Amino acid sequence: MDYRHRLEKLQARLRRKKIDALLVSQPDNRRYLSGYTPADHGIAESTGHLFIPARGTVRLLTDFRYQTIAGLETGLPVSTYSKGLIPLLKELVSETSIQRLAFESHYTLHSTSLKLVELGEQKKIKIVPASGLVEKMRLTKNEQERDLIRQSVRLNERVFQQVYRELTPAMSEIEVALAIETAMRRAGAEKASFETIVAAGPNSALPHASPGTQLIGGNRPVTIDMGLVLAGYCSDMTRSFVLGRPDEEYRRRHRLVRKAQKASIAAVRPDVSMKYVDHCARKVIAGAGYAKAFGHALGHGVGLAVHEAPRVSSRSRQKLKAGMVITIEPGIYFPGWGGIRLENMVIVTEDGCEVLNRDTTSLDL
Amino acid sequence: MDYRHRLEKLQARLRRKKIDALLVSQPDNRRYLSGYTPADHGIAESTGHLFIPARGTVRLLTDFRYQTIAGLETGLPVSTYSKGLIPLLKELVSETSIQRLAFESHYTLHSTSLKLVELGEQKKIKIVPASGLVEKMRLTKNEQERDLIRQSVRLNERVFQQVYRELTPAMSEIEVALAIETAMRRAGAEKASFETIVAAGPNSALPHASPGTQLIGGNRPVTIDMGLVLAGYCSDMTRSFVLGRPDEEYRRRHRLVRKAQKASIAAVRPDVSMKYVDHCARKVIAGAGYAKAFGHALGHGVGLAVHEAPRVSSRSRQKLKAGMVITIEPGIYFPGWGGIRLENMVIVTEDGCEVLNRDTTSLDL
Numbered sequence: 001m002d003y004r005h006r007l008e009k010l011q012a013r014l015r016r017k018k019i020d021a022l023l024v025s026q027p028d029n030r031r032y033l034s035g036y037t038p039a040d041h042g043i044a045e046s047t048g049h050l051f052i053p054a055r056g057t058v059r060l061l062t063d064f065r066y067q068t069i070a071g072l073e074t075g076l077p078v079s080t081y082s083k084g085l086i087p088l089l090k091e092l093v094s095e096t097s098i099q100r101l102a103f104e105s106h107y108t109l110h111s112t113s114l115k116l117v118e119l120g121e122q123k124k125i126k127i128v129p130a131s132g133l134v135e136k137m138r139l140t141k142n143e144q145e146r147d148l149i150r151q152s153v154r155l156n157e158r159v160f161q162q163v164y165r166e167l168t169p170a171m172s173e174i175e176v177a178l179a180i181e182t183a184m185r186r187a188g189a190e191k192a193s194f195e196t197i198v199a200a201g202p203n204s205a206l207p208h209a210s211p212g213t214q215l216i217g218g219n220r221p222v223t224i225d226m227g228l229v230l231a232g233y234c235s236d237m238t239r240s241f242v243l244g245r246p247d248e249e250y251r252r253r254h255r256l257v258r259k260a261q262k263a264s265i266a267a268v269r270p271d272v273s274m275k276y277v278d279h280c281a282r283k284v285i286a287g288a289g290y291a292k293a294f295g296h297a298l299g300h301g302v303g304l305a306v307h308e309a310p311r312v313s314s315r316s317r318q319k320l321k322a323g324m325v326i327t328i329e330p331g332i333y334f335p336g337w338g339g340i341r342l343e344n345m346v347i348v349t350e351d352g353c354e355v356l357n358r359d360t361t362s363l364d365l
Numbered sequence: 366m367d368y369r370h371r372l373e374k375l376q377a378r379l380r381r382k383k384i385d386a387l388l389v390s391q392p393d394n395r396r397y398l399s400g401y402t403p404a405d406h407g408i409a410e411s412t413g414h415l416f417i418p419a420r421g422t423v424r425l426l427t428d429f430r431y432q433t434i435a436g437l438e439t440g441l442p443v444s445t446y447s448k449g450l451i452p453l454l455k456e457l458v459s460e461t462s463i464q465r466l467a468f469e470s471h472y473t474l475h476s477t478s479l480k481l482v483e484l485g486e487q488k489k490i491k492i493v494p495a496s497g498l499v500e501k502m503r504l505t506k507n508e509q510e511r512d513l514i515r516q517s518v519r520l521n522e523r524v525f526q527q528v529y530r531e532l533t534p535a536m537s538e539i540e541v542a543l544a545i546e547t548a549m550r551r552a553g554a555e556k557a558s559f560e561t562i563v564a565a566g567p568n569s570a571l572p573h574a575s576p577g578t579q580l581i582g583g584n585r586p587v588t589i590d591m592g593l594v595l596a597g598y599c600s601d602m603t604r605s606f607v608l609g610r611p612d613e614e615y616r617r618r619h620r621l622v623r624k625a626q627k628a629s630i631a632a633v634r635p636d637v638s639m640k641y642v643d644h645c646a647r648k649v650i651a652g653a654g655y656a657k658a659f660g661h662a663l664g665h666g667v668g669l670a671v672h673e674a675p676r677v678s679s680r681s682r683q684k685l686k687a688g689m690v691i692t693i694e695p696g697i698y699f700p701g702w703g704g705i706r707l708e709n710m711v712i713v714t715e716d717g718c719e720v721l722n723r724d725t726t727s728l729d730l
Contacts, residue, residue, distance in 0.1 A: 043408045064660035065572040110478040111470040178550050185543050207430040295429035
């Protein structure tokens with residue numbers, strides 16, 4: 001990845017916005033700009049920050065535990081803090097002629113922002129909340145990124161198919177989830193991009209069920225929602241199926257969701273609103289009288305994060321752009337009966353979209 | 366768990382602090398107070414909030430995806446938001462006579478705090494940042510919690526011993542990590558409490574190494590740092606060893622770390638300062654000329670979170686109390702050579718401590 005180019009682009013943007021330096025705390029943004037991989041242990045335990053002056057040397061700030069890997073991975077100069085971020089920032093601010101220091105409002109704790117404001121008062125500099133500066137750069141993917149995402153999707157499908165072939169009604173949800181996550185790691189994935197969802201029977205009516213000890217069973221709805229991280233880039237796919245013979249009601253509902261998915265995919269092209277893409281699937285489902293059973297948004301962006309901008313929802317005001325990578329995942333859920341969700345990923349192209357998924361398992365009943 | 370009692374205790378504290386309601390966003394705090402288990406997908410994707418008025422009915426606020434599980438798990442009334450948290454909060458504030466609404470400053474994004482302040486202006490109520498109200502309750506563990514932690518430690522050790530018996534020099538770090546995490550889940554753990562660390566050779570000089578494809582190898586330092594979650598409660602243990610025959614230098618350094626660990630464990634009892642417990646291990650290591658090789662704090666609290674208060678460090682101003690559960694984990698790291706860290710967990714008792722670990726693998730060389 002051309003981290004230098006990305007950093008220079010961001011620095012130019014900072015200069016236009018009259019920001020003297022930006023503190024980058026969001027882990028995916030850090031990785032996007034520098035290749036630094038260690039994930040935070042939750043927002044309260046950061047593995048590092050990028051200190052990006054509008055002009056001059058970008059630094060990686062971290063603690064003792066990560067100083068070696070930080071240097072190895074990024075090639076950037078590393079400054080180590082032993083007493084926390086704020087004292088080190090004070091030094092950096094003193095050494096440079098920073099008047100306006102920006103921080104990522106959308107990935108900085110309120111408690112940390114109070115400390116930054118205090119630092120600003122002490123050093124007589126302005127502390128500026130900023131949002132989405134780096135996310136905006138991540139919104140469309142270049143060819144290299146699109147290719148990594150294709151590979152991530154491909155590997156995810158291979159893992160799914162391998163596990164699907166060996167499914168039996170006597171396996172528990174957790175056993176299946178475990179088989180999937182083990183196969184992912186053996187196949188070379190960094191990790192699962194989120195906790196694998198394996199939900200059978202009534203559990204599948206919970207869009208975000210946690211896999212439990214109950215058995216998959218035959219002749220009832222099963223949903224598997226899974227994704228992995230490969231070289232930083234995420235995949236995300238959902239299949240709903242029945243082991244055994246789906247009854248007529250299942251088939252009818254499943255075909256409806258697939259029809260809704262296809263309607264939205266057909267609408268994807270640059271300059272179309274997110275709202276409209278969401279609407280296309282929703283209209284199909286509402287037409288069958290199931291409007292209330294489809295309670296979530298249609299999709300979301302995928303890249304370094306498995307959930308990232310844009311949101312493909314009725315509440316979005318954004319439009320599609322070439323190079324965006326999004327999921328199309330309508331679903332309907334019936335308490336007591338179960339649910340059906342079908343999720344594919346697409347790249348928005350100049351004249352439509354490229355559907356990344358090739359897996360057809362139980363897709364067209 | 367007696368969630369009702371915990372909520373009542375917190376509500377009484379809110380009344381004393383003249384807070385009319387507290388919005389709880391921190392996932393472990395949510396679980397501690399209500400039993401609600403779904404983890405956030407990062408702080409920007411919350412799976413819910415507790416709305417805790419100083420008097421009256423506690424509510425769980427969440428979205429469509431979690432409404433069913435929220436009700437099942439907590440028995441609390443669930444309010445579902447479709448347009449995000451803030452509009453729902455506005456309704457709740459209007460329905461009740463809240464004048465001062467507190468939020469968790471240490472687990473609320475700066476960008477969210479701006480929206481809360483705006484809500485406060487619209488509704489003419491005061492928005493109050495609060496920190497550590499629930500964490501303070503979690504600082505010491507009652508008998509039931511201590512017992513769950515004991516079981517979590519016991520299971521973690523069983524998994525370690527099972528995998529350790531089958532280790533060979535030809536296994537890769539990632540293969541070992543995978544074997545551990547699979548064994549954890551098969552044994553009934555909810556999940557690993559953090560990404561398992563398996564670091565061999567020079568990698569073991571990185572305190573927080575990610576397992577890679579390199580082989581464990583024989584006759585060189587290996588560190589395994591692992592923990593699991595059982596019924597919500599975490600364990601955390603580190604063992605350093607050599608497959609084959611450790612040389613004299615390894616033995617000497619390993620014995621030093623063990624001696625440091627024992628020195629700190631011997632110092633644990635109520636009213637002793639964290640600083641002093643940290644100092645006891647550090648003194649032993651500094652005495653051998655390795656002060657700079659021990660670059661991290663001695664330990665941390667463990668409970669619903671694998672890293673929680675108190676910090677057992679030279680920078681802490683806290684004192685130990687009976688019922689705290691902490692790790693004692695001195696370590697020394699030499700770039701190019703490797704590292705040694707030994708971590709056990711202890712419960713602070715009235716007159717000393719109970720060491721929770723029984724595993725003695727490569728502990729006393």
